[in-house]
Amino acid sequence: MIRMYIKTMFRNLWKNKTFSFINIMGLSVGLTSCLLIAVYIKQQLDFDAFQEKGNRIARVLMEYSFEGSTVSNKGNYTSVRVPLVLKNNFPEVEDAVILAQTKRIVQTGANLITENRFMYAGTSFFKMFSFKMLKGDAGTALAAPFQVLLTASTAKKYFGHTDPVGKTLRLTGDSNLYRVTGVVADCPAASQIQFDFLASFSSLGISKEHEESYWDANYTTYVLLRNREALTTLQAKLPAFMKEEMEGKHATVNFDLEPFRKVHLYSGYDAFLPNVPIRYIYILAGVAALILVIACFTYINLSTARSAERAKEVGIRKVAGANKGQLFWQFIGESALLCFIAVFVGMAAGALLLPAFSRLIGQPVAVASLFSLPILGVAAGIILLVSFTAGCYPALVLSAFQPVKVLKGAFKHAGQGQRLRRALIIFQFIISVFLIVSTCIIQQQLYYIRHKKLGYDREHIVKLPIPFTVENTDLIKSEFKQDAGVLQVARTNNTPVNMVSGYNMRTPDMPENAQIAVTANPIDNEVLPAIGLQLAAGANLTEQDIIDANGNGGANERLYHFILNESAARQLGWTPQEAIGKKMFLDESRPGYVRGVVKDFNFQSLQHSIKPIVLFSSTYGGTLLIKISGAHMPQTIAFLQSKWKQLMPDRPFEYRFLDDEYNDLYENELRFGKLMNVFAAIAIFLACAGLFGLSVYTAQQRIKEIGVRKVLGAATGSIIFLLSRDFIKLALIASMIAFPFAWWFMRSWLQHYEYRIAMSGWVFAAAALATLLIALVTVSVQATRAALSNPVKALRSE
């Protein structure tokens, strides 16, 4: 019997190729999308799952504020004191480790290689984290200064197939050689801790003085708790403990514990990889569900629309002795088989598309993960769900046909399920309009982010890392400026894209303990013109200011000059004009005078509002910003490179454009935008495929009516209008229903941005228009064909 059902199904599929193609293609595309999204979501949900003690590990966040200040700062930074204090004072803590990731330049022969994933780690690293040791002893590998472990790929990169253990590596700026003490397996992609080199933390030579301080918080601390519940008890104890610790220090410091496995998706603070906000996971899961719903609705629509064609079969089977149950299961079986084919095609397509999908999500995804048990489970679940949800209604409709009516031709299909089909089309259009509006607004917001006037220029600015304290900056500057394409060469520590260093400030009128937390950054006198910061009052730093900041080479006391932004001036109680020439202190150790006030500019992601910032005169800083004209750019870059080789032979020439660095800041958002584009397009395409199928069917059903109308003199245009009118009406109704949902949803999404676009009515109007056009084009293809057909044929066939 089952064999016959399968045969019937395949013969039916073959006979109705258009519908079969639309159904299988629709379900396959829908399922491919769902499976790929499922793979992505699974990868995100499984982040750090390989860490065996992951559910007992917590990351420590530091929150601090200064006495009298209402501003508090929070971040994923701690001082070296934190792991020691937590381990020694709280029984809940079994162990703690401190980590610092930095960029190091490795010298191999004449080659200089910048390594961005150079991690320093405390000795407890392997007691807490499950990174697989391939060679060496985990207990001693990080025990002494200047020991380093390499990942398998790094070992191969530097030492080929020879055993690296015992060999040494030279890092620029370090007089000691690093001895390789072992090899660890490459970090899994789904790990918040990422490194290529893992060196002993003691190599950093942190002084005893720092071990006593909660400041100098430049490191990440993870603690291993005795059990999972200890997080709550420890968290409860910390405020009182820290209050005692900070007694008399005119500042408050507290620590928040984040469950290790929640960092990647739930924390507002990145780990060693950018986090993925959980809302993106929800949104993508929602999009996957919507795509599946559209594919299912198309299936239901086409199946019930074509029910008249299956009615005769149902009648005959009933006459031949089939009961309703048998027929119901026959049709459910058909949809299950169709789903199975679609899943099969979907899996194959998914495997083929995986490389492109990996690029889209910016993470490697192994083909094996598509065929992993959970994803196969999802696929099986989808088969069951779709078979029943999409198959149930057609099965019920078909199996309930009265054989008498069907076999005598009294069966009228026109009214059968028409209301439901209309409802499903409206629903598909609602989803389409919703996705069009959402995608447009997401793209608008992303465009806004990328093109917003930030208060500084980021075009044609080359960023070049230099040693923090290199002294021949003036020589480099003058040599670089020999090229006509080089307009400015400025030195700073952070670029304006992301200035994050925490300092504190006060005016002489304020007591010493009344500090205000502020972001600050050392600059020279060329930064303002290079990045085009606009002065609101006062003047730019002078060359003499930079010399003064250096204490004239140590001969005099250092004297600083400051450029404040308007917010910083305001916070100190000054208007921009009042601020000029005023004395102030930055971190107490930097007394100086305000030279200028620049207009507020965005020096962090647009998810944050503009905060106060102090730019202070300095001769040091780890970055050169080179403003170039943009004409003959390749030649200018080549010139800079040749000069760099002469002047800085022990540093690689690794430049980036400030634009690119800015775009990196929104990597997650841009990626999310691309994902939304792709999947919204798929959803709209699927809705159109369904609509097309239905329009083919409608045209077929009305072929006699079209014939009669043509014989009576109807013009082609009026027939196209006749066939398209209903669909257009449905698209309009759907738009009206979709608008409030889309408005509400996008309003919530935009709330995450401090700087956001205002949703304008034209986006909604354009989405409705686009949907109408898409519907019209889809339907009119078939309507035109029907309208141009020979009426005699249609009438004769009756």
Added chain:
Amino acid sequence: MIKITNLEKIYRTEEVETVALNDLSFEVRDGEFVAVMGPSGCGKSTLLNILGLLDDPDAGSFLFNGVEVAKFNERKRADMRKKNIGFVFQSFNLIDELTVFENVELPLMYAGVKKSERKARVDEVLEKVQIMHRRNHFPQQLSGGQQQRVAVARAVVNKPKLILADEPTGNLDSSNGNEVMQMLTDLNEAGTTIVMVTHSEHDARYSHRIIRMLDGHTVTENILV
């Protein structure tokens, strides 16, 4: 085999009420070949549907082999139908997606007959209706006469006690029509009871008795044999 008494069937739409069967009573004995005739709309097909347990009457009694079946639910009707009744339609009603063999096999499958027995019985009946050489063809590859022979084969494969034929020659030329009528006669002579609805006086003459209907009830009965 069949005894109907005061049978009534009324079709209602929102605006119109049509009386299809009106106080209809008659009997069909085992082994009889009865033709039902009458103008369009007189209730012939309604009667056949009720006799075939495809439809139920609104009132009256319907005894099938002595069992009152008028109030049977769908499941019971389906069960009774597949064990006792074969159908032949004017428009053949073969499933386009199934081959000749599969179409004929269908009632046996629903009756739960084993595969080996199914094959033997289908082959036997296909031989009988002389369509064996076309067993793997699809209906659309056959002529009307051939299709109706397949339909007859399907009707008899389950060895039903009763065959209901609804204008079995209506879509056939005279030569093919005569062949089909001869087949029905042969079946009847082999013991199968046949009730046939027809417009054709020629076809009706193959039967033993003609029941003439008008406006839902019988007007005359002619015994031919």
